[in-house]
Amino acid sequence: MKALMKGNEAIAEAALQAGCRLFFGYPITPSTEIPEYMARKMKTVGGSYLQAESEVAAINMAYGAAAAGERVMTATSSPGFSLMQEGISYIFAAELPVVIVDVMRHGPGLGGLGATQADYFQLTKGGGHGDYHPLVLAPSTVTEMVELTYEAFDLADYYRNPVILALEGISGQMMEPVEFPLYEAKKLPPKTWAATGIGHKPKVNIGSYTLSNEVGEAHNLHWEKKIEQIRASEQRFDEYLMEDAEYAFVAFGISGRIAESAVDLLRAEGIRLGLFRPISLWPFPVAGLDKRRNQIKGWLSVELSAGQMVEDVRLAVKGSAPVQFFGRQGGMTPEPEEVARVFKSLFADGGKRG
Amino acid sequence: MKAVFTKTKGLTDTPFHYCPGCTHGVIHRLTAEVLVEMDLLERAIGVAPVGCTGFCENYFACDMVGAAHGRAIAVATGVKRARPGSFVFSLQGDGDGAAIGLAETISAAVRGEKITSIFVNNAIYGMTGGQMSPTTLVGQKTSTSPYGRDRDATGQPLDLPLLVSQVEGAAYVASVSVESPKEIIATKKALRKAFAIQEAGLGYSFVSILSTCPTTWGMTPVEALAWLKTAMKPRFRMGELKAPTAKEVEQ
Numbered sequence: 001m002k003a004l005m006k007g008n009e010a011i012a013e014a015a016l017q018a019g020c021r022l023f024f025g026y027p028i029t030p031s032t033e034i035p036e037y038m039a040r041k042m043k044t045v046g047g048s049y050l051q052a053e054s055e056v057a058a059i060n061m062a063y064g065a066a067a068a069g070e071r072v073m074t075a076t077s078s079p080g081f082s083l084m085q086e087g088i089s090y091i092f093a094a095e096l097p098v099v100i101v102d103v104m105r106h107g108p109g110l111g112g113l114g115a116t117q118a119d120y121f122q123l124t125k126g127g128g129h130g131d132y133h134p135l136v137l138a139p140s141t142v143t144e145m146v147e148l149t150y151e152a153f154d155l156a157d158y159y160r161n162p163v164i165l166a167l168e169g170i171s172g173q174m175m176e177p178v179e180f181p182l183y184e185a186k187k188l189p190p191k192t193w194a195a196t197g198i199g200h201k202p203k204v205n206i207g208s209y210t211l212s213n214e215v216g217e218a219h220n221l222h223w224e225k226k227i228e229q230i231r232a233s234e235q236r237f238d239e240y241l242m243e244d245a246e247y248a249f250v251a252f253g254i255s256g257r258i259a260e261s262a263v264d265l266l267r268a269e270g271i272r273l274g275l276f277r278p279i280s281l282w283p284f285p286v287a288g289l290d291k292r293r294n295q296i297k298g299w300l301s302v303e304l305s306a307g308q309m310v311e312d313v314r315l316a317v318k319g320s321a322p323v324q325f326f327g328r329q330g331g332m333t334p335e336p337e338e339v340a341r342v343f344k345s346l347f348a349d350g351g352k353r354g
Numbered sequence: 355m356k357a358v359f360t361k362t363k364g365l366t367d368t369p370f371h372y373c374p375g376c377t378h379g380v381i382h383r384l385t386a387e388v389l390v391e392m393d394l395l396e397r398a399i400g401v402a403p404v405g406c407t408g409f410c411e412n413y414f415a416c417d418m419v420g421a422a423h424g425r426a427i428a429v430a431t432g433v434k435r436a437r438p439g440s441f442v443f444s445l446q447g448d449g450d451g452a453a454i455g456l457a458e459t460i461s462a463a464v465r466g467e468k469i470t471s472i473f474v475n476n477a478i479y480g481m482t483g484g485q486m487s488p489t490t491l492v493g494q495k496t497s498t499s500p501y502g503r504d505r506d507a508t509g510q511p512l513d514l515p516l517l518v519s520q521v522e523g524a525a526y527v528a529s530v531s532v533e534s535p536k537e538i539i540a541t542k543k544a545l546r547k548a549f550a551i552q553e554a555g556l557g558y559s560f561v562s563i564l565s566t567c568p569t570t571w572g573m574t575p576v577e578a579l580a581w582l583k584t585a586m587k588p589r590f591r592m593g594e595l596k597a598p599t600a601k602e603v604e605q
């Protein structure tokens with residue numbers, strides 16, 4: 001049965017369906033529907049919801065719950081996400097499964113609530129200290145939010161790694177009809193590494209300090225191997241009318257939806273254009289872009305930022321074709337017509353002459 | 355041969371790394387002894403700070419989780435909420451619990467979080483080589499108060515247990531020290547009570563322990579014990595600052 005739900009609420013419900021029984025958060029618009037939903041529902045499923053004293057505390061509470069072997073989530077928005085970076089670095093290093101939702105608002109500074117994707121660098125490059133990566137998933141519809149929330153918990157447990165769901169405020173607030181398919185957990189090994197008491201298993205220490213550089217390097221090499229494994233196995237993307245395309249937009253989340261409409265507008269004019277939509281922002285879907293390298297004559301990265309993902313697109317297509325950028329900032333979103341106009345002005349022949 | 359003294363099984367065989375005359379080790383032993391005597395070791399999950407006691411994960415025989423600097427109580431909160439049946443304690447220095455993690459300490463007390471915080475106050479940042487802490491005494495020289503702590507510029511020592519005792523959710527607050535056998539026995543008693551309060555689900559329990567840091571104080575171990583007694587103790591309210599009545603314990 002379909003329910004009409006806000007994106008934020010759908011994520012919270014999906015987390016509960018996936019067996020998340022602990023939530024720690026601190027209110028911040030436009031993510032607050034998530035803690036509010038959890039505050040209402042967590043009790044009814046026998047879990048624990050707690051409003052922390054700050055995002056710093058919230059992420060470290062999540063660290064503790066994950067260390068004790070339970071499924072846990074926190075949700076915030078950009079300034080709060082900035083405060084969580086140290087904690088996320090520790091979560092990565094202690095190899096703990098934690099799901100984090102970043103419902104982005106624009107900055108820098110306090111900024112505002114409009115749609116933005118300007119957390120891209122902070123999300124994908126390891127926003128805190130040290131060499132690390134959380135997995136970052138960017139849904140573009142409410143239905144996809146549910147699917148990716150289910151997956152986020154499995155991926156976090158499977159890799160023992162933080163997983164972030166990143167969406168724009170407008171997507172979190174957007175109401176769409178959505179269904180909750182039965183959550184079927186992946187077969188995962190028991191959490192023998194968790195701190196659950198020494199009653200039935202040997203003592204464990206969970207932490208991340210190293211007293212010698214030799215041990216430090218060994219840890220880093222272990223993490224590097226895991227990162228490479230994730231990079232090789234977890235690239236996700238979606239394509240729209242890419243089979244015969246000569247030009248392509250690259251856009252994720254809400255700008256993916258806008259770019260899709262722009263594709264339709266330009267296709268109606270006879271331009272062979274497609275959309276490549278990254279779903280995993282990290283690992284960035286380089287393999288999918290690489291496959292189109294000999295086909296596409298020009299790429300346009302459409303983002304709600306001053307141009308962040310475009311750097312990864314340029315790296316992925318390795319100079320095989322020009323990569324242009326178009327973005328709106330400060331909470332503004334472009335109309336599909338504007339995107340189409342920009343495309344035509346940047347690629348003057350519009351792909352017609354090829 | 356009759357054994358006169360044995361190491362508690364609450365501690366592992368890993369030797370302590372603490373400086374000669376440092377009382378962190380005494381506090382570890384008391385904590386571990388109480389865990390064993392109260393039959394809590396199997397259910398115990400300890401949270402280690404960043405500070406000189408940051409490596410205590412290797413010393414306690416129970417499961418241990420290492421937290422970021424100042425976040426031990428937040429981590430302990432997450433552990434306890436995830437496993438309400440476990441016994442959860444955090445160990446922190448004065449920098450960890452009274453400076454960078456002050457919000458976490460007070461907020462856990464406000465919530466009446468069912469955990470026990472052991473707060474080791476040596477009036478200085480030991481781990482990082484002896485900088486000023488919120489509990490540094492007025493006039494005390496440290497590497498970042500080289501002329502002595504200046505009351506006008508940096509205020510007076512924070513009496514954290516006194517502050518915590520003002521919060522309703524704090525069920526048990528004690529301020530003790532370890533400079534003599536008598537004080538050590540009193541400290542063990544306070545830990546025992548604090549642990550019992552957690553087990554009874556009565557709220558947050560907080561034990562502050564005055565401790566020495568001869569290395570960064572620039573003293574011999576004996577001088578350090580004397581300074582703790584004569585300079586530190588008069589500056590902080592000592593004793594049981596808050597305890598539930600017998601009736602509250604019964605309920």
Ligand SMILES: Cc1ncc(C[n+]2csc(CCOP(=O)(O)OP(=O)(O)O)c2C)c(N)n1
Binds near residue numbers: 423448474480
């Ligand atoms: C975010 C962060 N800031 C600063 C530090 C450096 N640091 C490590 S321990 C410490 C203070 C230690 O003093 P205290 O908590 O009193 O414990 P002690 O070593 O005296 O037992 C500091 C400032 C850190 N590790 N992390």
Ligand code: SF4
Binds near residue numbers: 378566
């Ligand atoms: S530096 Fe001070 S607190 Fe740290 S181990 Fe040495 S004496 Fe103890």
